[in-house]
Amino acid sequence: KRFNPSSRRSVTIVIDPAYHGVAATADGIIRVDPSYMKIHPADVDVITHESMHVAQDYKGEGPGWITEGIADYARYKYGVDNAGANWKLPLFTTSQAFIDGYRVTARFFLWIEKHRDPHIVDKVNVLMRSGKYEPEAWKKLTGSTIEQLWKKYADDLGV
Numbered sequence: 001k002r003f004n005p006s007s008r009r010s011v012t013i014v015i016d017p018a019y020h021g022v023a024a025t026a027d028g029i030i031r032v033d034p035s036y037m038k039i040h041p042a043d044v045d046v047i048t049h050e051s052m053h054v055a056q057d058y059k060g061e062g063p064g065w066i067t068e069g070i071a072d073y074a075r076y077k078y079g080v081d082n083a084g085a086n087w088k089l090p091l092f093t094t095s096q097a098f099i100d101g102y103r104v105t106a107r108f109f110l111w112i113e114k115h116r117d118p119h120i121v122d123k124v125n126v127l128m129r130s131g132k133y134e135p136e137a138w139k140k141l142t143g144s145t146i147e148q149l150w151k152k153y154a155d156d157l158g159v
Contacts, residue, residue, distance in 0.1 A: 003052065003056065004125075008028050011030060012030070015037070016031045021036070022046060023046050023050045025050045032047075042085045042086075044084075044085070045080060045081060045082050045085060045087060048075045048078055052071040058129050060133075062128040063133070064101060065098065065099040065101035066124060067128065069104075069108070070121060071102075072101075072103050072105070075087070089107040090104060098149075111153050115152075116142045123141055
């Protein structure tokens with residue numbers, strides 16, 4: 001409801017021996033690699049991440065780091081057993097960049113929420129879903145470029 005009230009209501013999950021990876025989503029179908037699940041049987045929240053891709057339903061081409069960062073943000077916020085899968089957001093290191101996507105970007109988005117705009121993820125999600133995202137959006141939404149936000153994030157963490 002939060003990210004896309006008109007999102008599809010039916011999703012198919014396929015445990016697909018022909019798929020090699022962790023999981024992937026397209027057209028309301030989530031494909032999961034059974035060999036991954038055999039090694040990580042407690043990682044049920046891989047479905048939370050992939051379900052977010054269904055809700056995202058992005059039109060056009062936005063940056064993949066935002067897509068995956070928001071999906072891991074949703075997993076962090078709404079996951080049912082991240083702890084059981086030993087899944088967590090990483091601590092900041094100087095080798096990271098906001099374009100890393102996934103957990104790194106999710107943690108950065110949480111920082112932006114806390115320090116700049118508690119609705120930033122929702123706003124960026126709307127821009128991505130409408131196909132209207134542009135890099136200048138960060139300056140319009142927060143008063144800072146994404147690079148300036150990242151520098152402040154790193155500075156706040158004492159790095």
